[in-house]
Amino acid sequence: MPRSSFQRLLDIGGTLVVLAILGFLLLPAIVVTLAAFNDKALLSFPPQALSLRWFAKAIAYDDFREGFGNGLIVTIWSSTIALIVGATFAFALDRYQFRLKAAIEGILLSPLVVPHFTVGLGFLILAAQIGLMRGYTIVVVCHVILVLPFVLRSVYVSLRNLDRRLELAASSLGAPPHLVLATITLPLLLPGLVSGWLFAAILSFNEFTASLFVTAQRTQTLPVAMYNYVREYADPSMAAISVMYIVATAALLTFANAFLGLGKVLNVEHGR
Amino acid sequence: MCARDHVGATVKTQPFLRSFVTPAALCALAFLIAMAAVLQYSLRAYIPGSLDPGGLTLANFTALLKPLYAQVFLNTVWICFLTASYTLIVGYPLAYALVHVRNRFAKSAILITVVTPLFLGEVVRTYSWIIVLGNNGFINSILLQLGIIETPFQFMFTRFGVVVALVHVTMPVMVIMLAAALSHIDRDYLEAAESLGAGRIRAFATVTLPLSMPGIIAGVTTSFAWTFSAFATPQLIGGGQVNMISNLVYQLGFASFNFPFAASLCVAGLALTLAVLSLLRLATRPLEKMGPH
Numbered sequence: 001m002p003r004s005s006f007q008r009l010l011d012i013g014g015t016l017v018v019l020a021i022l023g024f025l026l027l028p029a030i031v032v033t034l035a036a037f038n039d040k041a042l043l044s045f046p047p048q049a050l051s052l053r054w055f056a057k058a059i060a061y062d063d064f065r066e067g068f069g070n071g072l073i074v075t076i077w078s079s080t081i082a083l084i085v086g087a088t089f090a091f092a093l094d095r096y097q098f099r100l101k102a103a104i105e106g107i108l109l110s111p112l113v114v115p116h117f118t119v120g121l122g123f124l125i126l127a128a129q130i131g132l133m134r135g136y137t138i139v140v141v142c143h144v145i146l147v148l149p150f151v152l153r154s155v156y157v158s159l160r161n162l163d164r165r166l167e168l169a170a171s172s173l174g175a176p177p178h179l180v181l182a183t184i185t186l187p188l189l190l191p192g193l194v195s196g197w198l199f200a201a202i203l204s205f206n207e208f209t210a211s212l213f214v215t216a217q218r219t220q221t222l223p224v225a226m227y228n229y230v231r232e233y234a235d236p237s238m239a240a241i242s243v244m245y246i247v248a249t250a251a252l253l254t255f256a257n258a259f260l261g262l263g264k265v266l267n268v269e270h271g272r
Numbered sequence: 273m274c275a276r277d278h279v280g281a282t283v284k285t286q287p288f289l290r291s292f293v294t295p296a297a298l299c300a301l302a303f304l305i306a307m308a309a310v311l312q313y314s315l316r317a318y319i320p321g322s323l324d325p326g327g328l329t330l331a332n333f334t335a336l337l338k339p340l341y342a343q344v345f346l347n348t349v350w351i352c353f354l355t356a357s358y359t360l361i362v363g364y365p366l367a368y369a370l371v372h373v374r375n376r377f378a379k380s381a382i383l384i385t386v387v388t389p390l391f392l393g394e395v396v397r398t399y400s401w402i403i404v405l406g407n408n409g410f411i412n413s414i415l416l417q418l419g420i421i422e423t424p425f426q427f428m429f430t431r432f433g434v435v436v437a438l439v440h441v442t443m444p445v446m447v448i449m450l451a452a453a454l455s456h457i458d459r460d461y462l463e464a465a466e467s468l469g470a471g472r473i474r475a476f477a478t479v480t481l482p483l484s485m486p487g488i489i490a491g492v493t494t495s496f497a498w499t500f501s502a503f504a505t506p507q508l509i510g511g512g513q514v515n516m517i518s519n520l521v522y523q524l525g526f527a528s529f530n531f532p533f534a535a536s537l538c539v540a541g542l543a544l545t546l547a548v549l550s551l552l553r554l555a556t557r558p559l560e561k562m563g564p565h
Contacts, residue, residue, distance in 0.1 A: 010472060018369040018382075021362055025385050025443060028400030031410040035403050043408050089296035096289040104293070107300040112494070113545065114307075115501035117518045118538040121525065122306030125313055125535070128323065145303045178288065199391075206393030209503040209518070213525070223395045227504060230399055239403065242396045249391050253384055 029246050036239035043236075054240035064241060067225030071205050073136060074221055078143035079151075079200035085144065086151030086200075087193060093152075094159045109149045119146060120213030127214065134216045142214045143207055147200040154199060158192025191259075198256055202249060313535035325532050332536035341520070345540070348516045349548060351431065351506070352499040355438040356492045359446045362439065363491065367450035368480075390444035394504040401437040401509060402428070429513040437505045442495035449494060453487020454480070489556050493549055500545050517541045 036054055038047035058064055092098065093105060111119060119142065127138040166188070170180045186193075208223040215224055229238055314333070317326030335341070370382045389397060404410045405427035412424040427433035457480060465475040503518040510519070517537055524534040 007472065014365065014369070017365050021366050022382065022385050024362070025389060025440065027410075028397065028404055028440065029388075031404045032396075032400040034410075043403060043406070043410075043413070085295040085299055088292035092289055092292040092296070096292070098290070098293055100297075104297055104300045107303060108296060111303070113497045113549070115497075115518065115538070115541060115545070117501065117503055117521050118310060118542060119303075119306065121521065121531075121534060121538055122310045124525075125309040125531065126306045129309065141302055145299060145306075148299060181288075202391045206391060206396075208394045209501065212503070212522070223393050226395045226399070230395070230402075230508060238399055242399055245396050246388070246392060250384060250388050253387055253391065254380075257380055257384060 032239050032242045032246070035236050036243045038236060041235045054236040055244075057235075058237040058240040058244075061229075061237060063220075063225040063229065064222065067220055067222035070136075070215075070219055071221040071223075074139050074143060074219075075201050075205040077136070077140045078147065078204045079197055081140065082144045082147045082151045082200045082204075083193065083197045086148050086196060087155045087189075090152055090155040090159055093156060108145075108152060111146050112149050116146065116207075116209035117213065120210035123210070124213045134218060136219055139211065139214050139219055139221070142210050143204045146207060146210060147203045150199045150203060151196040154196035155189065155192050158189050162188050195256055198252065202252060206245075206249075310535045310538050313532050314539045315536075316532045318530045318532045323529060323531070332533050333540070335533065336536060336540055341537075344515050344517060344520055345544065347431075347514070348500065348541075349544065351435060351438070351514075351516060352496045352548075354431075354435050355442055355499040356495040358435065358439045359442045359495045360488065360492055363443055363446035363450060364488075366443075367447045367454055367487075370447065370451045371454040386444050386447045388444075389440060394441070394502065397441060398437060398504045398508050401433075401440065401505075405433050405436070405509070428509060429511040431510075431514050434506050434510050434514045437509055438499050438502055441502065441505065442498050445494050445498065446491040449491040450484060450487045453484045453490070457483045485556075489553070493552060496549065496552070497545060500541070 034047055035043055037050045037052070039049035039051040039053070040047070089104075089108070093101065123138055123142040127133050132138045162185070167180050167184050170184045171177075175183070205221075206223060207221075208227065211221050211224050212227065215221060220228075226238065226241065313325055315328055315330070317329045317331065319326045336345075366382065366386060370379065370386065373379050373382065402409070406412070407424040407426070407428065409427075411427070412421075415421045415425065427436070461479050461483070462475055465479045466472070470478065500516075501518065502516065503522065506514050506516040507519050507522070510516075521534045521537050521541075524530045524537065
């Protein structure tokens with residue numbers, strides 16, 4: 001008997017600890033939302049009056065608009081390129097033996113460990129040397145390198161989980177390799193490809209440190225514009241744009257979870 | 273060459289596979305060139321007032337030995353160490369809950385809550401923490417109104433404030449790695465331990481914890497490396513009082529245009545990360561043996 005009440009205590013204690021940690025994770029999002037709807041320019045908790053004026057101001061602010069546009073250009077290019085490079089390489093990793101296999105894989109995964117300011121400085125110096133300072137090219141190349149490990153992993157995990165017997169069946173029935181790829185492999189891989197692209201896009205759109213180094217005034221992305229804003233002004237338009245960010249990101253992730261099974265992609269659940 | 277191809281044994285050799293390597297090889301090459309550019313600059317002299325570097329020199333690296341810079345290095349490693357440790361302590365219960373909770377809705381809710389900060393980007397997260405921790409921020413307002421404190425508690429511009437925000441940053445990756453390790457532990461082991469009379473705490477300490485060791489090591493290593501990479505958090509919450517290598521690199525690059533010295537800081541920082549990470553690997557090798565193979 002004392003044992004079972006002890007177990008219950010353990011359960012309740014565990015639940016409380018988990019709720020407290022979730023609270024810690026959610027606290028900044030909740031507080032920034034309160035600040036964004038607060039009518040006053042100065043922070044006050046709880047807010048005395050609510051208003052949407054900071055949202056209007058954030059949306060109308062030129063640097064944010066341009067940053068958003070630039071960010072979209074960079075994100076679409078870099079996530080699409082990263083998807084093509086990552087997916088083809090994941091295929092090669094899974095099914096093909098070639099020289100330098102381990103070396104190329106190691107280099108492409110290393111941006112996970114190399115600090116972003118080092119990657120940014122490297123591409124900045126490179127851009128200065130070959131005269132690409134002011135364009136999008138260097139920003140896109142830099143982002144492709146930074147998001148590639150995530151795409152590679154996402155596609156590779158789905159390739160590993162794919163039932164090779166289906167391909168064998170098609171192949172033994174006489175389908176040539178490219179037909180097997182187009183009609184069997186790619187459709188089965190679609191969730192992995194979509195989630196890989198989605199991860200790449202979200203990460204690229206949010207990338208900050210390296211972007212600070214490689215963007216120019218004309219190509220600055222939204223996070224860089226936001227950073228410059230925080231340094232100069234203290235009004236809650238920054239809170240308003242943060243709320244839009246948080247809502248958009250959480251919505252995309254909820255979508256990804258519902259349709260693609262985030263747990264499986266992140267490998268925190270068994271595929272069984 | 274095709275005759276020796278083992279992959280062809282399962283499916284008819286896919287001829288396009290060889291061309292699939294090229295784009296990745298090009299990307300790897302671009303990254304190598306960028307890193308080589310950093311290395312090259314770190315060995316060049318700085319000419320004040322010019323963006324072009326001078327001749328070959330080791331002066332940048334000898335300058336790193338000055339107490340001012342050595343202090344920043346130590347500070348950076350200490351912040352990374354604190355962040356990784358706190359993240360592990362706070363992240364473990366959450367990873368455990370994520371794997372063991374049965375209710376699907378609760379599972380998704382935990383997963384989304386954990387993962388969202390990963391995708392939010394440093395600026396939004398840091399700004400949000402400024403509003404939480406600032407002198408007229410959320411925590412101080414609440415505590416002042418409740419009369420618990422009379423003067424605001426100083427979180428901003430302190431190492432503690434920086435570490436709190438950084439723990440929030442590294443939590444997702446820690447939880448994901450721990451949960452991956454925990455979800456691959458066979459539940460039969462736990463049931464065996466419990467049927468043999470071990471209580472839940474004992475079963476956890478003797479079965480779950482040792483078997484999750486690879487996840488712990490991977491999580492700590494990655495949080496360490498990510499914290500090392502943090503820039504906006506120490507810059508905005510530290511406000512010049514808490515400096516990490518990233519802040520120094522940025523200042524040198526964009527305030528004094530001393531790119532050679534900034535590059536040498538990057539090289540030294542990278543060497544330091546690799547050294548600390550391999551030490552960590554070495555120190556935890558006996559622990560790793562406890563995990564499954």
